[in-house]
Amino acid sequence: MTKGGGRKRRIAILGSTGSIGVQALDLAAHLEERFEIVALAAGSNADLLARQVLRHRPRLAAVADPSGRAALEAAGRETGCALAFGEEGLLAVAGHPDADVVLAAIVGAAGLRPTWHALKSGRIVALANKESLVMAGALMRETAAAHGAAIVPVDSEHSAVHQCLRGERVEEVERILLTASGGPFRTRPLQSLAAATPEEALRHPVWDMGRKISVDSATLMNKGLEVIEAHWLFGLPLDRIEVVIHPQGIVHSMVEMADGSVLAQMGTADMRGPIQYALGAPERLRGPVPRLDLRSSPPLEFLPVEPARYPCLALAYAAFRAGGSAPVALNAANEIAVEAFLGGRLPFPGIARLVEEVLGRHRAAAVPALDDVLECDRSARRAAEEILAMKVLA
Numbered sequence: 001m002t003k004g005g006g007r008k009r010r011i012a013i014l015g016s017t018g019s020i021g022v023q024a025l026d027l028a029a030h031l032e033e034r035f036e037i038v039a040l041a042a043g044s045n046a047d048l049l050a051r052q053v054l055r056h057r058p059r060l061a062a063v064a065d066p067s068g069r070a071a072l073e074a075a076g077r078e079t080g081c082a083l084a085f086g087e088e089g090l091l092a093v094a095g096h097p098d099a100d101v102v103l104a105a106i107v108g109a110a111g112l113r114p115t116w117h118a119l120k121s122g123r124i125v126a127l128a129n130k131e132s133l134v135m136a137g138a139l140m141r142e143t144a145a146a147h148g149a150a151i152v153p154v155d156s157e158h159s160a161v162h163q164c165l166r167g168e169r170v171e172e173v174e175r176i177l178l179t180a181s182g183g184p185f186r187t188r189p190l191q192s193l194a195a196a197t198p199e200e201a202l203r204h205p206v207w208d209m210g211r212k213i214s215v216d217s218a219t220l221m222n223k224g225l226e227v228i229e230a231h232w233l234f235g236l237p238l239d240r241i242e243v244v245i246h247p248q249g250i251v252h253s254m255v256e257m258a259d260g261s262v263l264a265q266m267g268t269a270d271m272r273g274p275i276q277y278a279l280g281a282p283e284r285l286r287g288p289v290p291r292l293d294l295r296s297s298p299p300l301e302f303l304p305v306e307p308a309r310y311p312c313l314a315l316a317y318a319a320f321r322a323g324g325s326a327p328v329a330l331n332a333a334n335e336i337a338v339e340a341f342l343g344g345r346l347p348f349p350g351i352a353r354l355v356e357e358v359l360g361r362h363r364a365a366a367v368p369a370l371d372d373v374l375e376c377d378r379s380a381r382r383a384a385e386e387i388l389a390m391k392v393l394a
């Protein structure tokens with residue numbers, strides 16, 4: 001029981017070694033009387049996972065890539081924590097019988113099956129892995145409905161919309177306005193973007209995040225993925241989900257209601273805020289997130305998106321409108337493109353060009369089952385690699 005009399009929320013984390021996962025564990029340490037960590041899963045960073053096991057003493061820890069598991073095995077022996085490996089291990093964490101909430105924070109398509117499994121297990125899913133909704137939004141929603149699972153968004157924008165809509169009627173929502181900082185290249189001369197380096201792209205002006213989402217924020221693909229995510233979460237058509245550039249990152253997103261009233265959620269740019277909200281909802285807990293003081297904040301600006309600077313945003317809208325498997329291809333091509341950019345194989349503007357090429361070759365088809373989605377993901381990745389190998393985008 002907690003001090004407040006309620007039971008502790010028991011949390012499983014998929015992606016505990018990433019930016020979101022580490023921040024969630026920081027919150028759990030601050031709010032030990034409210035949160036208990038029951039299971040953790042990582043990709044390959046077994047050393048960090050071992051330290052997390054020693055600190056948080058979960059009942060189960062899993063790592064997808066079992067090489068370098070010695071430290072983890074030692075931590076397991078010391079704490080009595082059970083260990084599991086490979087995809088089976090991830091699924092065991094996703095469906096852990098003791099978890100009330102599963103934080104889905106694996107990056108990219110790798111998070112799809114574990115997130116789906118958590119929904120199938122009827123858990124509350126605190127969803128950071130937006131890619132799983134982009135790839136398989138309809139399937140995720142159906143699975144959640146069929147198994148009594150709930151999806152609570154972790155993305156700060158969707159958390160903001162979720163908070164604005166508490167007590168509101170969805171039929172009375174006119175538009176969702178997702179805010180975007182514009183990333184590190186918002187004011188950089190367009191002709192110099194070809195020379196942008198990974199280090200520059202990773203230096204986000206507002207948020208401190210993992211590598212892939214940082215690059216996605218520089219291209220605005222992140223916002224494109226979020227527009228699709230917002231559709232699946234809140235049920236609005238895409239022509240009523242708009243993007244506004246807001247460089248200060250204080251208004252986390254807005255909702256315009258039928259009567260013209262605009263609701264906004266604000267806060268400091270600290271991801272622990274939305275993570276805490278998702279883990280504790282509907283309760284609002286007193287956590288460690290710094291308070292917002294608008295008197296000492298910079299003036300708030302709201303600007304239109306420059307389409308020529310951010311071609312990835314239009315590609316995301318187009319892929320969603322093409323329907324079926326097209327968003328799967330969009331996501332897969334983007335993941336390959338971001339990796340290629342970070343690895344020095346593609347210039348920054350090549351990210352959008354590679355995604356466009358893959359979408360241009362893609363024939364959208366229905367993807368009714370998870371295996372169809374995964375097959376489409378693999379074939380779009382192959383197409384992206386083939387185009388990269390031709391070096392036509394360099």
Ligand SMILES: NC(=O)c1ccc[n+]([C@@H]2O[C@H](COP(=O)([O-])OP(=O)(O)OC[C@H]3O[C@@H](n4cnc5c(N)ncnc54)[C@H](OP(=O)(O)O)[C@@H]3O)[C@@H](O)[C@H]2O)c1
Nearest residue numbers: 015017018019020042043044045106107110128129209210
């Ligand atoms: N960071 C943010 O502030 C933020 C904000 C909003 C939404 N999100 C979303 O949250 C998700 C996570 O982002 P992040 O920034 O936390 O990413 P990140 O720092 O790169 O961490 C990714 C996590 O996924 C794990 N992982 C990677 N590949 C895996 C695989 N094949 N199998 C199992 N686990 C794997 C990593 O494990 P290892 O490191 O052990 O390999 C790590 O724990 C993304 O979908 C992102 O869009 C992030």
